[in-house]
Amino acid sequence: MRRREFIRTAGAGGAAALVAGCLGGGTDASGGSTAESTGTAADGTTTGTAVGSTIPSELVVATYSAFVDAPSSSPGPWLKEQYESEFDATLTWETPENELNYFIERQLGGAGIDADVYVGLDTNMLIRIDERLSEPLFAPVADGALSRRDDVKSSLEFDPQGRAVPYDTGYISLVWNENETTAPETFDGLLEPEHAGELLVQNPTSSATGKAFLLHTIAAKGEDGYLDYWQRLRENDVRVLGSWEDSYNAYSNGEAPMVVSYSTDQVFANQSGEPMSEHQIRFLNDQGYANPEGMARFAASEKEGLVDEFMDFVLTPEVQAEIAVRNVQFPATTTAELPEEFAQYAHEPPEAVTFTYDELKGSLSEWTDAWARAFASK
Amino acid sequence: MARRLDIGRLVLPAAAVVTGVVLLVVFYYPVATVFVESVVVDGRLTVGPVSEILTSDFYLVDIIGFTAYQAFLSTVASVALGLPGAWVLARFEFPGRRTLRSVTILPFVLPSIMVAIGFVAMFGRRGTLNGVLGAVGLGPVELLFTLEAVVVAHAFYNAPLVTRVVTAAWESVDARTVETARSLGASPTRAFRDVVVPQLLPAVAVGATLTFVFTFASFPIVLALGGFQLATVEVWIFKLVSDLEYAEAAALATVETGISLGLTYAYLRYESQTSGQGEGANPLARQSLVPETASVKTLASRLSVLVYGLVVVVVFVGPIASMLLASVSNAEGFTLTHYRFLLERQATGAAFQVKPLPAIRNSLLFGVATVAVALPMGVVVSVLSARAGWKGRLVDTLAMGPLAVSGIVVGLGLLRGLVFGVDVFGREVVVTGTVAIVAAHAVAAYPFVTRNVSPLLARLNPRLVESARSLGASRARALWDVELPLVWAGVVAGAAFAFAISVGEFDSTVILASGSGSYTMPVAVERYLGRRLGPATAMGSILLVVTAASFVVIDRFGGRWEL
Numbered sequence: 045m046r047r048r049e050f051i052r053t054a055g056a057g058g059a060a061a062l063v064a065g066c067l068g069g070g071t072d073a074s075g076g077s078t079a080e081s082t083g084t085a086a087d088g089t090t091t092g093t094a095v096g097s098t099i100p101s102e103l104v105v106a107t108y109s110a111f112v113d114a115p116s117s118s119p120g121p122w123l124k125e126q127y128e129s130e131f132d133a134t135l136t137w138e139t140p141e142n143e144l145n146y147f148i149e150r151q152l153g154g155a156g157i158d159a160d161v162y163v164g165l166d167t168n169m170l171i172r173i174d175e176r177l178s179e180p181l182f183a184p185v186a187d188g189a190l191s192r193r194d195d196v197k198s199s200l201e202f203d204p205q206g207r208a209v210p211y212d213t214g215y216i217s218l219v220w221n222e223n224e225t226t227a228p229e230t231f232d233g234l235l236e237p238e239h240a241g242e243l244l245v246q247n248p249t250s251s252a253t254g255k256a257f258l259l260h261t262i263a264a265k266g267e268d269g270y271l272d273y274w275q276r277l278r279e280n281d282v283r284v285l286g287s288w289e290d291s292y293n294a295y296s297n298g299e300a301p302m303v304v305s306y307s308t309d310q311v312f313a314n315q316s317g318e319p320m321s322e323h324q325i326r327f328l329n330d331q332g333y334a335n336p337e338g339m340a341r342f343a344a345s346e347k348e349g350l351v352d353e354f355m356d357f358v359l360t361p362e363v364q365a366e367i368a369v370r371n372v373q374f375p376a377t378t379t380a381e382l383p384e385e386f387a388q389y390a391h392e393p394p395e396a397v398t399f400t401y402d403e404l405k406g407s408l409s410e411w412t413d414a415w416a417r418a419f420a421s422k
Numbered sequence: 423m424a425r426r427l428d429i430g431r432l433v434l435p436a437a438a439v440v441t442g443v444v445l446l447v448v449f450y451y452p453v454a455t456v457f458v459e460s461v462v463v464d465g466r467l468t469v470g471p472v473s474e475i476l477t478s479d480f481y482l483v484d485i486i487g488f489t490a491y492q493a494f495l496s497t498v499a500s501v502a503l504g505l506p507g508a509w510v511l512a513r514f515e516f517p518g519r520r521t522l523r524s525v526t527i528l529p530f531v532l533p534s535i536m537v538a539i540g541f542v543a544m545f546g547r548r549g550t551l552n553g554v555l556g557a558v559g560l561g562p563v564e565l566l567f568t569l570e571a572v573v574v575a576h577a578f579y580n581a582p583l584v585t586r587v588v589t590a591a592w593e594s595v596d597a598r599t600v601e602t603a604r605s606l607g608a609s610p611t612r613a614f615r616d617v618v619v620p621q622l623l624p625a626v627a628v629g630a631t632l633t634f635v636f637t638f639a640s641f642p643i644v645l646a647l648g649g650f651q652l653a654t655v656e657v658w659i660f661k662l663v664s665d666l667e668y669a670e671a672a673a674l675a676t677v678e679t680g681i682s683l684g685l686t687y688a689y690l691r692y693e694s695q696t697s698g699q700g701e702g703a704n705p706l707a708r709q710s711l712v713p714e715t716a717s718v719k720t721l722a723s724r725l726s727v728l729v730y731g732l733v734v735v736v737v738f739v740g741p742i743a744s745m746l747l748a749s750v751s752n753a754e755g756f757t758l759t760h761y762r763f764l765l766e767r768q769a770t771g772a773a774f775q776v777k778p779l780p781a782i783r784n785s786l787l788f789g790v791a792t793v794a795v796a797l798p799m800g801v802v803v804s805v806l807s808a809r810a811g812w813k814g815r816l817v818d819t820l821a822m823g824p825l826a827v828s829g830i831v832v833g834l835g836l837l838r839g840l841v842f843g844v845d846v847f848g849r850e851v852v853v854t855g856t857v858a859i860v861a862a863h864a865v866a867a868y869p870f871v872t873r874n875v876s877p878l879l880a881r882l883n884p885r886l887v888e889s890a891r892s893l894g895a896s897r898a899r900a901l902w903d904v905e906l907p908l909v910w911a912g913v914v915a916g917a918a919f920a921f922a923i924s925v926g927e928f929d930s931t932v933i934l935a936s937g938s939g940s941y942t943m944p945v946a947v948e949r950y951l952g953r954r955l956g957p958a959t960a961m962g963s964i965l966l967v968v969t970a971a972s973f974v975v976i977d978r979f980g981g982r983w984e985l
Contacts, residue, residue: 109949110952112772112774112775113774113775113776113949114949114952115763115767115949115950115951115952115954115956115957115958116952116953116954120772120774120775121772121775124772124774136774137774139774141932141933142837145664145666146837148666149666149834149837149838149842150842152666153838153842154842155842155843172665172666176666247645247650247661249661249664249665250660250661250664278651283567283649284649284650284651285567285645285646285649285650286642286645286646286650287645289535289951289952290535290538290645290646292953293538293539293542293951293955294542294546294566296953296954296955297542297543297546297548297955298546298547298548299542299546299547299566299567312953316953316954318753319753409665412665413665416650416653416661417480419650419651419653420484420485420650420651420653420657420658421480421484422483422484422488422651
């Protein structure tokens with residue numbers, strides 16, 4: 045992306061070219077050698093490739109920043125290294141601050157899109173795209189283009205138009221601290237006075253886990269009952285904070301003994317030697333809300349073949365296992381070879397709940413808006 | 423001689439034109455692209471979206487009304503907490519006073535997420551405060567996730583601003599005016615009330631107005647320490663923008679901006695009416711904090727300094743110290759793991775990952791460049807709007823726009839107006855990168871320079887400039903030789919603010935950074951947040967140390983030129 049940016053800005057005018065020049069100077073040329081480097085990657089081939097008889101192809105992959113830059117173990121660096129060791133191509137990460145909205149806004153504003161594939165889509169984002177954009181942002185994967193397409197668990201398929209290919213999934217559940225409380229078994233249990241002020245939730249209008257929890261309450265209480273349920277949650281002092289980080293940090297600091305998070309929380313707790321008693325998982329009503337993440341090719345990308353190769357690569361058993369462990373999510377395929385510890389600490393709900401694309405289309409923003417207005421009323 | 427004079431005469435107009443162009447490119451044009459959506463729907467001009475908001479009970483009462491209410495409480499708290507600070511800093515001499523004065527601005531640069539973390543560590547259920555209270559047998563207090571927590575956090579941010587602005591004004595009170603009053607028989611209290619207070623009021627009003635405008639536009643603190651049921655205007659604009667409901671978001675932002683600008687205009691009216699008579703060259707002598715004589719009066723004043731010191735420890739030192747502590751501890755106790763993470767990330771991080779050293783370097787670079795650009799911009803605006811009538815106030819109000827417009831709207835405007843490219847005479851122009859970031863920071867920062875300098879400039883005797891002009895000096899020369907030395911305390915305060923704004927700025931940095939090379943310290947703090955707080959608090963501590971050192975340098979360096 046930097047190279048493209050340079051060419052584009054260089055053509056745009058003096059000041060901008062100067063700027064791009066400044067940027068080019070100070071950056072690191074390391075191809076990403078993490079502690080767990082396999083040694084097969086050819087470090088240093090990622091930059092400075094323009095000088096040569098053949099220009100290797102470049103695949104620009106857009107994603108959310110935690111996928112490449114979280115302090116613990118984000119899959120991004122490993123994925124790039126593996127990909128470049130297997131293919132004669134460079135993988136360039138692009139992590140715009142507004143994530144998918146950045147590309148929606150570019151499309152709305154008639155600006156070009158220079159990324160080839162997006163990693164980190166969910167059903168709600170697809171609906172947002174389809175409601176707001178008249179021209180397609182993503183293109184469907186051609187029939188038979190991926191050799192491993194059938195390895196994906198059919199229960200995780202969330203795009204009826206075949207654009208998004210699931211690569212992992214999380215189940216949203218309660219995480220609770222058994223030293224301070226005992227999480228209730230049901231949604232109604234959360235309304236008990238003994239749980240007053242004990243639950244932290246994320247803002248459904250801006251956070252994926254918050255939205256998943258809201259949708260789960262709609263699944264449990266019905267379209268006519270969920271606002272009333274939330275009114276009672278509010279009376280029981282539930283706290284709706286901004287992001288998953290905000291609420292999880294507050295939970296870690298002992299602000300409340302229950303937080304909405306992922307059912308894979310113990311994988312992380314095990315990795316970092318935290319006491320398991322503070323990472324108990326509860327599936328309310330014996331259900332977990334499934335939120336699969338997918339990848340899709342930008343319709344504007346002309347590198348269909350390269351993108352298909354990349355998607356197939358992400359679906360290989362080894363990559364699936366590694367993404368699951370590093371992103372602390374479940375793999376999307378039936379073929380992933382997971383380490384034993386993962387199976388021990390990653391909990392799958394007895395029953396997975398999720399709204400399909402068709403169920404959400406036309407209702408999602410209505411439900412969320414109604415909730416937001418009710419909850420923000422003073 | 424004639425030639426030199428000509429150049430001198432061109433300096434101010436040229437600076438004004440440059441200021442206007444920068445404002446237009448990185449502020450008014452981008453913001454206009456967003457506001458247009460509130461009045462143009464499907465290509466037709468309409469008042470629909472705005473009137474929908476103005477006729478909705480939900481918006482008027484639950485969102486706008488509540489936002490004004492919490493901003494009012496926050497302003498009261500900030501002024502109450504900030505004024506005694508100005509008194510201590512301006513009126514007492516003690517070791518470390520200048521350093522303390524330099525770092526009063528520190529809370530201002532802390533990313534809101536660090537403030538939230540510090541507040542949880544300080545005021546939380548398991549926080550330091552409850553630990554101390556428990557040790558002396560007092561019951562635990564539950565402060566978090568309430569309106570009170572939001573108000574205290576807002577005071578944490580804005581009381582230093584009040585302190586800073588009022589201290590600058592207090593230090594430029596002319597001691598001779600007080601002496602004259604005393605020699606005419608006024609008691610010290612009377613002299614304070616009749617001579618000093620009128621000279622401080624504009625500064626207090628600046629602090630209060632800015633605090634109200636800021637806390638009216640509060641967003642991350644409300645979500646992190648209050649929760650969504652306390653949703654403010656800005657929280658709602660963020661929600662609408664995330665949902666891509668641009669027309670409604672723009673309409674709400676229009677109403678918000680109208681309120682903020684109206685308030686700014688009202689304040690400026692007040693400011694122009696209160697021009698005092700001080701000339702600022704003879705500051706009041708400070709008292710020693712350790713009294714030489716033990717009278718009831720001196721003991722009472724020292725006791726109140728002590729009580730105020732305790733409040734400062736709880737509200738300001740507490741959260742910051744708690745955050746520093748979090749950076750060197752984990753569940754097992756003392757550890758340097760989090761700093762080791764920073765070293766490792768620096769040594770082995772991939773090119774596309776955010777590393778600590780470039781973040782520090784970029785922050786300092788942008789900060790220094792911002793001061794260099796924002797100081798002339800702010801002073802020019804001050805001079806141009808100094809003694810004009812309502813037209814001058816209107817210009818001044820518009821020049822204060824960067825303070826009054828929602829950060830989310832500015833960010834969106836920058837994205838669509840500059841990052842996506844603008845068609846200029848058939849050529850696609852994209853504005854991103856270092857120059858754009860510095861310009862955006864300068865635009866956000868120069869109002870602080872103006873608001874620190876203007877009240878002091880307005881108090882100068884106009885005859886000073888007139889006599890310099892009659893002796894043949896250009897307007898710029900008179901400004902440089904006569905006015906600026908007299909209002910230097912305000913210029914230095916403005917420079918510190920400009921630096922602080924640049925270092926703490928997040929939104930336009932991430933939006934305008936082209937490629938992955940222009941990230942700053944707050945961006946690094948945000949990136950290092952994960953399931954564990956450690957790495958982010960370590961980066962936050964570095965931000966704190968680097969900026970504290972910078973403020974001391976700015977104040978000391980600025981002080982060397984003090985006349």
